[in-house]
Amino acid sequence: MRVGLMIPCYIDMFYPQVGKSTLGLLERLGVQVDYPFDQTCCGQPMANSGAHIEAKATEELFVRNFSGYDYIVAPSGSCVHHIRNKFTAADDTPERRHVSSHTWDLPEFLCDVLKVGEFPWARFPHEVVLHVSCSAIRGLGEQTMSERPHDPWFSKPRSLLEKVDGVTIADFDRPDECCGFGGTFSVTEEAVASAIGNDKLEHIGASGARYIVSPDMSCLMHLQGCAHRDRGDFHFLHLAEVLNGDAQ
Amino acid sequence: MSARDDILGAVRERGPATRELPRVPDFHSAPDDLVDLFTMALARLDGKVAQPGSDVQAWLATAFPDARQICSAVPEVSGNVDPAGFSDPATADIDVTVVRTPLGIAETGSILLTETELAVTTAAVLAQHLVVLLDPADIVENVHFAYRHPAFQQAAYAVLLSGPSGSADIGGVTVHPAQGVTTLTVVLLP
Amino acid sequence: MKAVDQARNALAFLEDEVHERAFDTLIWGLRVRRDAAAREVPEWEDLRTLASQIKEHTLANLAHYLEMFEASAMRNGATVHWARDAHEHNQIVDDILSSHGARHLVKSKSMLTEECELRPFLQRRGVQVTETDLGERIQQLDDQPPTHIVGPAFQKTTKDVADLFHRVYGSDPDRADPVYLAQVMRDHTRPLFLSADAGMTGANFAVAQTGAVVTVTNEGNADLSGNVPKLRICSVGIEKIIPGPEELAVFIRLLTRSATGERITQYTSHFAKPRAGGEMHIVLVDNGRSDRLADERFWGSLKCIRCGACMNTCPVYRRSGGLSYGATYMGPIGIIMMPATDIRRYRELPFASTINGSCSNVCPVHIDIHDQIYQWRGVMNDHGQFSTTKKAAMKVAGAVLSQPGAYRAAAESGVAALKVLPHFALYNRLNAWGRHRDVPEPPTETFHQWYARTRGRDGTGGTSL
Numbered sequence: 001m002r003v004g005l006m007i008p009c010y011i012d013m014f015y016p017q018v019g020k021s022t023l024g025l026l027e028r029l030g031v032q033v034d035y036p037f038d039q040t041c042c043g044q045p046m047a048n049s050g051a052h053i054e055a056k057a058t059e060e061l062f063v064r065n066f067s068g069y070d071y072i073v074a075p076s077g078s079c080v081h082h083i084r085n086k087f088t089a090a091d092d093t094p095e096r097r098h099v100s101s102h103t104w105d106l107p108e109f110l111c112d113v114l115k116v117g118e119f120p121w122a123r124f125p126h127e128v129v130l131h132v133s134c135s136a137i138r139g140l141g142e143q144t145m146s147e148r149p150h151d152p153w154f155s156k157p158r159s160l161l162e163k164v165d166g167v168t169i170a171d172f173d174r175p176d177e178c179c180g181f182g183g184t185f186s187v188t189e190e191a192v193a194s195a196i197g198n199d200k201l202e203h204i205g206a207s208g209a210r211y212i213v214s215p216d217m218s219c220l221m222h223l224q225g226c227a228h229r230d231r232g233d234f235h236f237l238h239l240a241e242v243l244n245g246d247a248q
Numbered sequence: 249m250s251a252r253d254d255i256l257g258a259v260r261e262r263g264p265a266t267r268e269l270p271r272v273p274d275f276h277s278a279p280d281d282l283v284d285l286f287t288m289a290l291a292r293l294d295g296k297v298a299q300p301g302s303d304v305q306a307w308l309a310t311a312f313p314d315a316r317q318i319c320s321a322v323p324e325v326s327g328n329v330d331p332a333g334f335s336d337p338a339t340a341d342i343d344v345t346v347v348r349t350p351l352g353i354a355e356t357g358s359i360l361l362t363e364t365e366l367a368v369t370t371a372a373v374l375a376q377h378l379v380v381l382l383d384p385a386d387i388v389e390n391v392h393f394a395y396r397h398p399a400f401q402q403a404a405y406a407v408l409l410s411g412p413s414g415s416a417d418i419g420g421v422t423v424h425p426a427q428g429v430t431t432l433t434v435v436l437l438p
Numbered sequence: 439m440k441a442v443d444q445a446r447n448a449l450a451f452l453e454d455e456v457h458e459r460a461f462d463t464l465i466w467g468l469r470v471r472r473d474a475a476a477r478e479v480p481e482w483e484d485l486r487t488l489a490s491q492i493k494e495h496t497l498a499n500l501a502h503y504l505e506m507f508e509a510s511a512m513r514n515g516a517t518v519h520w521a522r523d524a525h526e527h528n529q530i531v532d533d534i535l536s537s538h539g540a541r542h543l544v545k546s547k548s549m550l551t552e553e554c555e556l557r558p559f560l561q562r563r564g565v566q567v568t569e570t571d572l573g574e575r576i577q578q579l580d581d582q583p584p585t586h587i588v589g590p591a592f593q594k595t596t597k598d599v600a601d602l603f604h605r606v607y608g609s610d611p612d613r614a615d616p617v618y619l620a621q622v623m624r625d626h627t628r629p630l631f632l633s634a635d636a637g638m639t640g641a642n643f644a645v646a647q648t649g650a651v652v653t654v655t656n657e658g659n660a661d662l663s664g665n666v667p668k669l670r671i672c673s674v675g676i677e678k679i680i681p682g683p684e685e686l687a688v689f690i691r692l693l694t695r696s697a698t699g700e701r702i703t704q705y706t707s708h709f710a711k712p713r714a715g716g717e718m719h720i721v722l723v724d725n726g727r728s729d730r731l732a733d734e735r736f737w738g739s740l741k742c743i744r745c746g747a748c749m750n751t752c753p754v755y756r757r758s759g760g761l762s763y764g765a766t767y768m769g770p771i772g773i774i775m776m777p778a779t780d781i782r783r784y785r786e787l788p789f790a791s792t793i794n795g796s797c798s799n800v801c802p803v804h805i806d807i808h809d810q811i812y813q814w815r816g817v818m819n820d821h822g823q824f825s826t827t828k829k830a831a832m833k834v835a836g837a838v839l840s841q842p843g844a845y846r847a848a849a850e851s852g853v854a855a856l857k858v859l860p861h862f863a864l865y866n867r868l869n870a871w872g873r874h875r876d877v878p879e880p881p882t883e884t885f886h887q888w889y890a891r892t893r894g895r896d897g898t899g900g901t902s903l
Contacts, residue, residue: 009839012885013849019885037886037895038842046836048793049828050815054836061840086812138795147751147799149477174466178753182792189790191449195458195757196792251520255676255724260501262732269495270488272684275481293704355691356702374666391691391702395683401648404514404711405665411704413658417573417589418616419596420464427570427624427631428658428705 002032004069006062006103008076008217009041015217021240022075022106028121028244029114036065042074043089044082048183052089059090067095071113072103075240077136077216078183080105085139106240107142107156107215118163122245125166127209128237131200131223132157133216134178142215146176157215157239164242172207174200181222197226201234215239274392282354282387283436289357293411294424295432304381304435308344311433312377315343321365322348322381324437345375352387352434353394358410359434360394362403378409378429383438439783442764444790451759460595462756465586469750471699472800478701485692490804492685493741496646497731503646503679504722510649514711516718524554527723531556531638531671532563534719538669540565540635546653546660547571548640549587549744550675550723553766568630570659572623579606585760587767588697588746593759637663639709641674642743643689644720647682650710651720654693658705668716672709677727677740689743692802696745730778735813739774741803748797748807754790763787770797774810777817785823788814849884 003026007019026033042062046055062083066072074080083103090096110116132155136142143155161167180186180196187193201223204212212234214220220236227234241247249257279285287297300307304324308315320327325346351360359380388394399406413428424430452458476482496503508518519534521527527550535543543565545551557567557578569575573590577583580602584590591599597614604611609622631637639660643652651672653660664670680686694700712718731737749755749769760768765776765784773791777784788811797807818824824832838844883891893899 007885009845009849014880016881016883016885016888020888035889035893035897037890040842040845041839043839045839046832048812048815049832050788050817050819050824051832051836052816052819054832056836057840058836061842134792134794134796138799145796145799146473147796148483149473150480150483178792178794178796180753180792182794185789185792189445189448189754191452192445192754192757192790193792195452196753199462251522251526251724254522255520255722255728256501256504258724258728259504259676259731262728263500264494264498264731264734264737266498267491267495269681269685270491272488272492272688273484275484277480289701293700293702358702358706374662392684392687395687395690400650400683400686400708403708404713406650406708406710407661408702408706409704410702410706414656414704415572415620416656416698417571417576417591418599418619419460419594420467420589420592421596421616423616423620427572427627427662 001030001071002034002069003071003073004066005033005035006039006042006066006072006074006079007035008074008079010221011075011217014221015238017246018075018217018238018240021238021244021246022073024246025240025244026073029116031114034069039065042079042082043087044079045183047082047086047089055089059087063090063093063096063099066099066103070102071109072099073106073109074103075106075215075238076218077105077133077140077142078218081135081139105136105140105142105215107136107160108140110160110243111156116160116163119243119245122243123165124242124247126211127168127170128161128211128213129170129172129204129207129209130158130161131179131204131212131214131216131219132176133214133219134176136215137176143176160243161213161239167242170207170209172209173203179219179222181219186222193222194226197223201227204234211235211237213237213239213242272392275390277389279354279389282389283384285354286352286357286387289355290411290434292357293414295357295411295434297434297436299436302437304437307435308346308379312344315377317342318344318346319375320346322346324381342375344377344379346379346381348381350386350399351394351397352382353391353408354387355390356408356410358394358408360397360399360406360408362399362406364399364403375429377431377433378412379433379435380409381435381437384436385438439780441783441785442787444758444762444764444786447762447764448754448758448790451762452757457593457595458757458759461593461759464592465750465756468698469747469800472696472747472750475695475699475701479691479695485688486802486804488688489692489743489802490741492680492688493803496680497677497737497740500676500679500731503681504676506646507644507649507679508722510647511720512649514649514718516649516712516720519719519721521721521723521725523725527554527673527721527725528556528559530721531673532560532565534669534671535560535565535636538636540669542566542568542630542634543636543638544568544570544631544634544663544667545638546640546655546663547574547590548638548673549584549766550640550673551638552584553725554673554723556673568627568634570627570631570657570663571655572620572657572659575623575627576602583761583766585768586746586749587744587769587771593761631662631666634667636669636671637665637667638671638673639664641672641678642693643680643686644674644678645682645686645708646679648710650708652686653705653707653709654690654703655705655707656703661705661707664707664709665713668713670709670712670716670718672718672720673723674720675723675725675727677742693743693745696747696800696802726779733778736774736778736810738805739771739810741805742771742775743803745802747800747802751796751800753794754792758790763790770807770811771805774807774814777814781818781821781823785818788818846884846886850887
């Protein structure tokens with residue numbers, strides 16, 4: 001199986017270790033991984049700001065880089081939600097439709113395509129909390145949302161994390177309330193974004209856990225930024241890092 | 249062009265494509281004890297249920313010992329205020345009003361009052377204490393069944409009362425009373 | 439008119455930690471109670487679907503149902519008036535009052551009358567207007583607009599209300615007790631009900647088959663306003679029409695549960711005919727609704743039944759406060775309704791959101807609120823409502839991110855990487871990221887660089903491991 005690996009721009013620039021873990025994990029699972037070198041970004045930063053004309057060229061570059069793959073995988077719920085559900089700045093070509101319908105967030109790919117049952121190389125004997133992004137929950141349907149109490153409970157990211165030896169997952173209050181990032185929102189409404197993020201850290205802190213794991217690095221980037229100022233004892237890890245045994 | 253023509257013209261021409269009206273099911277679930285459900289639901293908003301047996305007059309005297317002005321529209325209780333005289337808001341210091349309701353809803357603990365039961369348009373809000381007689385056989389399961397009652401097609405004014413007047417507008421804390429009745433007691437009596 | 443700076447208003451709200459904490463806790467509590475109420479109803483999702491379909495059918499056949507409502511209301515002996523906009527509505531109400539010599543009006547809560555700014559209009563013409571909804575009255579006494587669609591005074595603590603009532607009524611400022619304060623209000627307002635010349639209600643729903651106007655209150659104040667005075671006026675937005683009692687049942691089951699988590703309010707009232715010896719006037723109001731109906735992206739917002747569930751769940755609303763939006767309608771529903779009324783004034787509102795999607799999933803009538811918020815952002819751009827800084831940041835980002843070489847060069851030069859992403863491109867002007875959070879530190883090499891070094895650019899072989 002051949003996969004086109006998409007590494008979001010902010011992971012490329014600030015959290016390359018997440019990219020390495022994702023690549024390493026897929027290869028460990030027997031997947032042949034290509035990294036189209038001319039990739040840049042999914043276009044979300046412009047599109048989410050309403051700047052559709054400015055997003056067009058970036059989205060079309062993505063289509064060109066990835067249209068040859070039947071499986072496109074990214075360690076980012078927010079990017080995948082954009083590609084799958086909001087890729088409207090690019091011209092609506094067969095190639096565009098192909099990439100929109102063939103892009104997976106990492107937890108989806110591991111659960112639904114590879115159907116991974118275990119991660120024997122990984123061990124993480126700590127109490128953690130799992131933060132799943134709004135994009136992953138409400139955009140991609142990776143986890144039951146609290147707004148819909150009659151939906152049967154499931155969580156793709158949690159089902160993966162539970163398989164790692166030694167992990168204890170703690171629960172916290174308001175588990176699927178937004179973290180406050182929201183892209184440019186975190187800059188244009190900086191005070192509100194920080195207030196929301198700090199509240200989440202308070203709820204997480206009350207659980208006793210100090211490791212915050214998420215399949216979305218953008219949320220963690222935001223929470224990490226909030227934490228440095230007010231409370232420095234949290235550790236932030238992408239799910240790929242834990243699953244690949246790169247976290248200690 | 250009148251405003252009426254303008255508005256109707258605008259919505260006629262520019263609205264979305266038509267689509268079907270769904271049929272609304274009655275969500276019948278055959279619950280066990282409608283009286284029990286009704287009692288619990290009414291209690292949520294601080295309404296009370298009483299089962300005093302046949303002597304409602306005696307029960308009333310013990311339930312509201314300080315009541316001076318009693319307005320009754322039911323044969324089971326005799327009061328000292330004429331219901332017909334109630335339409336004048338100046339007689340707004342009625343202590344207890346007694347009426348009979350034709351309908352109770354188990355789902356919500358609601359009772360129906362219309363102008364048929366009394367000059368109830370004002371009684372439902374101006375009396376301090378409202379006592380409502382309800383035949384348990386007149387309790388329906390849920391709101392869907394309730395809205396089949398002819399009152400909702402014919403009455404000049406119909407109110408589903410589900411508890412004494414309250415408000416949570418101050419700091420989100422629910423208090424009684426607000427503007428309307430201070431207490432609501434449903435007396436189960438065929 | 440100047441654009442509402444929601445972000446600055448929110449910052450001011452946040453700086454008052456006591457009020458912000460209390461508000462967030464209170465409003466989130468409503469969300470939690472809503473969840474519990476929904477859980478109790480096995481057919482909850484079916485009800486939401488039905489409600490959405492009923493509203494969509496009605497809106498798609500609105501002329502038919504408006505005419506049906508008018509005919510039913512007239513058969514009942516009510517008089518039906520039509521108002522194209524807020525001014526016409528206010529004028530009609532004033533004409534009805536003055537032709538009856540009415541100088542004192544009591545009214546129950548109506549967001550439509552807030553929208554039309556009815557109270558100042560009437561007061562300028564010498565009509566005394568008394569709000570009877572406790573929360574509205576509190577705001578009226580404090581000369582503030584409502585802060586929440588269901589609880590207008592939710593932003594005030596009990597102590598705030600005690601202080602206000604002390605100023606206005608001379609009550610005890612140290613008795614910050616909601617029971618006492620509600621009694622103070624009751625004592626002062628009851629005489630006003632009894633002496634008013636006219637009463638006005640809004641409408642939660644208007645039933646086409648029966649001509650009934652339906653109000654949903656906890657206090658019974660709509661019943662007092664609607665029934666004590668002989669002259670009754672009902673202001674009804676044209677989108678409030680529903681076909682018949684069978685459909686009404688669906689909304690009655692959804693509304694209060696969505697709003698506060700109770701199954702129903704204390705008073706669910708159906709006003710079909712005038713009081714004996716009285717008059718009932720119904721004013722059907724457009725005020726931009728037919729324009730919205732014509733917009734295929736945003737007409738879904740007309741399904742709104744004013745439950746407030748969207749703002750209860752919105753993390754931004756709870757930390758910004760309802761007044762931060764500078765609009766009649768606030769929170770998520772406000773964001774998708776207000777810009778249509780004044781695109782310049784409300785150009786920032788669509789950006790007061792993280793587009794997290796919670797609102798759309800608590801909405802009892804399936805309005806795709808967060809998708810509409812997203813679409814409004816594009817509209818703002820198309821209508822030239824971006825600031826110069828934002829336009830410039832987007833252009834730079836769009837240019838760099840679409841050119842692999844330019845992107846890699848920027849990404850690899852550490853600090854410059856911070857300027858590539860629009861988040862950070864805006865960083866300089868606001869110095870925002872630094873203020874409450876720390877900037878992430880750029881690592882020594884990007885993923886691109888690591889990959890090229892260890893695998894080669896085409897993945898076939900690197901120069902080092």
